[in-house]
Amino acid sequence: MSLLNALQSLLGSAHVLTGDDAAAHLQDWRRRYRGTALAVIRPDSTEQVAQAVRLCVQHGTPVVPQGGNTGLCGGATPDDSGQAVVLSTGRLNRVRAIDTANDTITVEAGCILQAVQQAAAEAGRLFPLSLAAEGSCTIGGNLATNAGGTQVLRYGNARELALGLEVVTAEGEIWNGLRGLRKDNTGYDLRDLYIGSEGTLGIITAATLKLYPQPVASCTALLALDSIDAAVELLSRARSGFGASLTGFELMAGDCLQTVVQLFPQQRLPFEGDSAKSPWFALLELSDSESEAHARERFEAVLGEAIEAGLVTDAAIAASVAQSRALWHLRESIPLAEAEQGKGVKHDVSIPISSIAGFVHKTNGLLQERFPNVRNVVFGHLGDGNLHYNVARAPGQTEADLLALQQDIYDIVHRSVIEHAGSISAEHGIGQLKRDELPHYKAALELGLMKRIKQALDPRGLMNPGKVLQA
Amino acid sequence: MSLLNALQSLLGSAHVLTGDDAAAHLQDWRRRYRGTALAVIRPDSTEQVAQAVRLCVQHGTPVVPQGGNTGLCGGATPDDSGQAVVLSTGRLNRVRAIDTANDTITVEAGCILQAVQQAAAEAGRLFPLSLAAEGSCTIGGNLATNAGGTQVLRYGNARELALGLEVVTAEGEIWNGLRGLRKDNTGYDLRDLYIGSEGTLGIITAATLKLYPQPVASCTALLALDSIDAAVELLSRARSGFGASLTGFELMAGDCLQTVVQLFPQQRLPFEGDSAKSPWFALLELSDSESEAHARERFEAVLGEAIEAGLVTDAAIAASVAQSRALWHLRESIPLAEAEQGKGVKHDVSIPISSIAGFVHKTNGLLQERFPNVRNVVFGHLGDGNLHYNVARAPGQTEADLLALQQDIYDIVHRSVIEHAGSISAEHGIGQLKRDELPHYKAALELGLMKRIKQALDPRGLMNPGKVLQA
Numbered sequence: 001m002s003l004l005n006a007l008q009s010l011l012g013s014a015h016v017l018t019g020d021d022a023a024a025h026l027q028d029w030r031r032r033y034r035g036t037a038l039a040v041i042r043p044d045s046t047e048q049v050a051q052a053v054r055l056c057v058q059h060g061t062p063v064v065p066q067g068g069n070t071g072l073c074g075g076a077t078p079d080d081s082g083q084a085v086v087l088s089t090g091r092l093n094r095v096r097a098i099d100t101a102n103d104t105i106t107v108e109a110g111c112i113l114q115a116v117q118q119a120a121a122e123a124g125r126l127f128p129l130s131l132a133a134e135g136s137c138t139i140g141g142n143l144a145t146n147a148g149g150t151q152v153l154r155y156g157n158a159r160e161l162a163l164g165l166e167v168v169t170a171e172g173e174i175w176n177g178l179r180g181l182r183k184d185n186t187g188y189d190l191r192d193l194y195i196g197s198e199g200t201l202g203i204i205t206a207a208t209l210k211l212y213p214q215p216v217a218s219c220t221a222l223l224a225l226d227s228i229d230a231a232v233e234l235l236s237r238a239r240s241g242f243g244a245s246l247t248g249f250e251l252m253a254g255d256c257l258q259t260v261v262q263l264f265p266q267q268r269l270p271f272e273g274d275s276a277k278s279p280w281f282a283l284l285e286l287s288d289s290e291s292e293a294h295a296r297e298r299f300e301a302v303l304g305e306a307i308e309a310g311l312v313t314d315a316a317i318a319a320s321v322a323q324s325r326a327l328w329h330l331r332e333s334i335p336l337a338e339a340e341q342g343k344g345v346k347h348d349v350s351i352p353i354s355s356i357a358g359f360v361h362k363t364n365g366l367l368q369e370r371f372p373n374v375r376n377v378v379f380g381h382l383g384d385g386n387l388h389y390n391v392a393r394a395p396g397q398t399e400a401d402l403l404a405l406q407q408d409i410y411d412i413v414h415r416s417v418i419e420h421a422g423s424i425s426a427e428h429g430i431g432q433l434k435r436d437e438l439p440h441y442k443a444a445l446e447l448g449l450m451k452r453i454k455q456a457l458d459p460r461g462l463m464n465p466g467k468v469l470q471a
Numbered sequence: 472m473s474l475l476n477a478l479q480s481l482l483g484s485a486h487v488l489t490g491d492d493a494a495a496h497l498q499d500w501r502r503r504y505r506g507t508a509l510a511v512i513r514p515d516s517t518e519q520v521a522q523a524v525r526l527c528v529q530h531g532t533p534v535v536p537q538g539g540n541t542g543l544c545g546g547a548t549p550d551d552s553g554q555a556v557v558l559s560t561g562r563l564n565r566v567r568a569i570d571t572a573n574d575t576i577t578v579e580a581g582c583i584l585q586a587v588q589q590a591a592a593e594a595g596r597l598f599p600l601s602l603a604a605e606g607s608c609t610i611g612g613n614l615a616t617n618a619g620g621t622q623v624l625r626y627g628n629a630r631e632l633a634l635g636l637e638v639v640t641a642e643g644e645i646w647n648g649l650r651g652l653r654k655d656n657t658g659y660d661l662r663d664l665y666i667g668s669e670g671t672l673g674i675i676t677a678a679t680l681k682l683y684p685q686p687v688a689s690c691t692a693l694l695a696l697d698s699i700d701a702a703v704e705l706l707s708r709a710r711s712g713f714g715a716s717l718t719g720f721e722l723m724a725g726d727c728l729q730t731v732v733q734l735f736p737q738q739r740l741p742f743e744g745d746s747a748k749s750p751w752f753a754l755l756e757l758s759d760s761e762s763e764a765h766a767r768e769r770f771e772a773v774l775g776e777a778i779e780a781g782l783v784t785d786a787a788i789a790a791s792v793a794q795s796r797a798l799w800h801l802r803e804s805i806p807l808a809e810a811e812q813g814k815g816v817k818h819d820v821s822i823p824i825s826s827i828a829g830f831v832h833k834t835n836g837l838l839q840e841r842f843p844n845v846r847n848v849v850f851g852h853l854g855d856g857n858l859h860y861n862v863a864r865a866p867g868q869t870e871a872d873l874l875a876l877q878q879d880i881y882d883i884v885h886r887s888v889i890e891h892a893g894s895i896s897a898e899h900g901i902g903q904l905k906r907d908e909l910p911h912y913k914a915a916l917e918l919g920l921m922k923r924i925k926q927a928l929d930p931r932g933l934m935n936p937g938k939v940l941q942a
Contacts, residue, residue: 099825100825102823102825102826152653157653173916174916180892181822182623182624182628182821182857183619183628183856184821184894185616185901187913188920189630189668190921193664215714241760243684244715244716352573352652353573354571385573421650425656442657446661447658450658450661452928457924469658
């Protein structure tokens with residue numbers, strides 16, 4: 001029996017997509033990566049995933065796991081050989097259990113992130129992972145790429161939120177590691193090995209995740225700043241002044257927000273005059289477990305001191321939930337504004353916070369020297385040392401002109417990242433986009449250890465080949 | 472040249488210990504495990520560690536890494552073949568860097584935990600890992616065993632506190648993974664694979680660790696409770712009432728503390744009458760980033776509600792740092808009181824918090840049924856679901872009588888742990904103590920994956936053989 005027939009007999013023909021039905025799964029949402037596949041399969045249970053993987057192994061067929069298809073590095077798109085089977089986790093979308101006394105939730109990999117947040121909220125708890133794609137990305141993809149987002153400062157990356165996993169191995173066996181334990185020292189940490197491995201070692205089919213108490217109140221402010229150095233100093237004060245109540249610290253170069261309000265006139269900056277033209281803005285969020293009044297008093301005390309110290313030139317504190325949403329909406333609109341202006345050259349870097357101002361000064365200078373007038377679009381999660389350090393067209397430059405320089409720009413930025421002891425992928429992963437960059441920036445010894453692990457856990461090389469590691 | 476000569480020539484004879492000089496390193500501090508070795512070596516640098524490992528590899532000689540020799544599972548004691556070299560990290564004791572703007576510290580593996588805490592404090596920061604052996608254990612050992620302790624509830628295990636590692640591999644190469652980054656998604660998580668692997672995959676020689684702001688104030692209370700069920704309910708209220716300010720939640724069966732004050736009369740329970748005879752006690756700690764007054768007000772509000780709800784029958788709130796230390800000292804004296812009464816049968820288990828009361832009721836019953844009158848010595852980190860569920864002699868029973876039952880007691884307790892979806896080693900690791908227990912409680916598939924990783928990273932099987940995994 002052919003593999004296609006065997007898969008149809010296992011899953012039903014309705015869940016083995018080919019031709020036009022498969023098309024949406026063969027291209028990422030940004031249309032940067034496109035591939036072909038023997039079929040796209042949609043198993044309904046972990047047992048079906050395991051059986052499907054075993055069939056693929058028998059036929060020597062590669063398997064490309066896919067969640068919400070919202071990744072930014074092409075990690076879920078097959079190559080163009082047409083040999084692979086894309087395994088979509090979309091039907092593995094059950095919330096299996098919520099245990100409020102243990103503060104855990106067990107969900108299947110295909111659950112949309114927002115659905116996980118909602119299930120937690122309905123149980124009176126917070127599931128804190130939050131990122132722009134939360135309405136369509138899946139928790140399985142979040143774990144496979146160790147997603148970050150806006151709450152990492154307080155709650156950590158996806159990795160820190162997972163207590164246990166269920167995984168279908170490269171041989172189609174089911175590892176039930178769905179433990180709801182805060183402490184478990186019984187051997188090697190397989191959980192963290194599968195998390196962040198982008199489907200190249202096995203397929204995450206379910207996870208047991210941490211829940212937190214819901215904050216009682218929160219405060220949000222947009223602050224105008226004169227320099228990135230002031231932002232770093234403000235972060236230090238906010239960390240010591242707010243402790244674990246500091247749940248967000250986003251940094252944006254002034255022209256990021258100025259472009260947003262220019263392109264989307266229904267949005268407004270809460271500043272006028274010089275403040276609106278500020279070279280930098282920071283968005284701060286405090287979450288409080290006591291009361292609205294306590295949150296506000298504390299927020300204003302720390303911000304007041306920062307203003308007196310000259311670190312903040314102007315401040316807009318949200319007076320309502322609607323105003324708070326509007327401030328976050330400004331921040332979240334930056335990538336949309338970027339897209340409106342044509343394709344740019346994007347980076348997702350992290351730098352020790354002590355070096356981040358130096359990195360931005362140095363790298364801006366290097367780029368301007370080499371490519372006069374390109375625009376630096378710098379924003380990100382300063383609290384995590386994570387910048388989306390992007391580069392947009394110079395006035396008069398075409399999109400094609402800029403993209404022709406892409407590799408040169410990568411080289412300048414990524415070399416500068418390494419000189420500043422940073423990482424060339426902070427939260428988006430490697431996928432296919434950075435696979436061939438990686439050997440230039442990671443020690444051969446470390447890549448060698450990774451290859452040994454790949455060989456040990458996926459000896460046939462059938463799990464998402466061509467992602468993360470070169471063949 | 473013999474290996475001994477080669478090591479002497481590399482390290483100097485003074486740092487290659489044999490005979491009586493080596494004895495202290497061949498037995499653990501509790502004198503439960505004893506072995507022999509070709510030599511104990513004390514390298515002074517990562518480069519020396521790497522060269523020493525390469526020499527051992529050339530001679531096919533096993534290497535047993537050892538930190539402070541304070542482990543509880545025999546993970547750092549060689550076997551009795553006399554073939555192995557014990558590699559003590561004691562001279563790798565430098566604080567390499569403190570970066571307060573990045574909130575990180577980089578230390579060598581042989582630094583005593585207390586020295587790391589002190590270096591952080593001198594820089595105005597908190598390094599939160601804290602456990603009974605902190606005056607003699609090393610940070611390398613803490614990471615190799617993924618140590619827990621009393622602050623896990625808020626700050627996580629050793630694993631969560633490490634951002635980067637330096638490791639000498641099983642082939643004697645140096646992996647420099649000393650990154651001070653909160654986000655880094657550039658491939659497989661080697662860091663977390665080495666953490667908790669108990670020296671069986673490589674030797675951790677240095678680490679970059681997270682620092683936190685120091686709390687401004689803290690509050691401690693000892694609470695008398697009628698039942699473990701009340702303790703679980705109290706934990707839930709404390710988590711939602713205090714949020715991230717809840718830094719400690721220890722549970723103790725009444726007779727644990729009653730024995731402490733009986734054996735150590737200089738210590739006193741802060742209760743009289745029925746409260747002093749309470750069947751359970753909880754020790755709570757709140758850490759505050761605002762002020763002494765705020766901490767106290769908040770602490771009393773939440774505890775007041777718990778008393779009104781009938782969850783707490785009596786409360787003693789520390790009025791000074793000295794009183795707070797005295798309360799913690801009661802808790803920390805439980806293992807000493809246990810030791811005074813002779814060897815017992817010890818367990819280090821974790822259970823989902825929602826099942827922990829059921830686990831204790833059930834397992835106490837099973838033990839009493841089978842071994843009438845043995846004493847259950849139950850205490851631990853309830854906030855992490857981690858209990859030291861120990862068993863002491865029945866009146867009239869000799870130490871030898873009890874120890875003869877050890878395997879039967881393990882079987883009853885560990886089977887009950889697995890029935891309650893728990894772990895047979897929460898924070899102490901596997902070492903040699905639980906190596907042969909593990910296959911009864913962990914799926915063959917998971918053990919198989921662990922063995923593949925061992926084979927991939929230590930193909931000659933020379934790194935701490937006989938620990939964690941059976942040969």
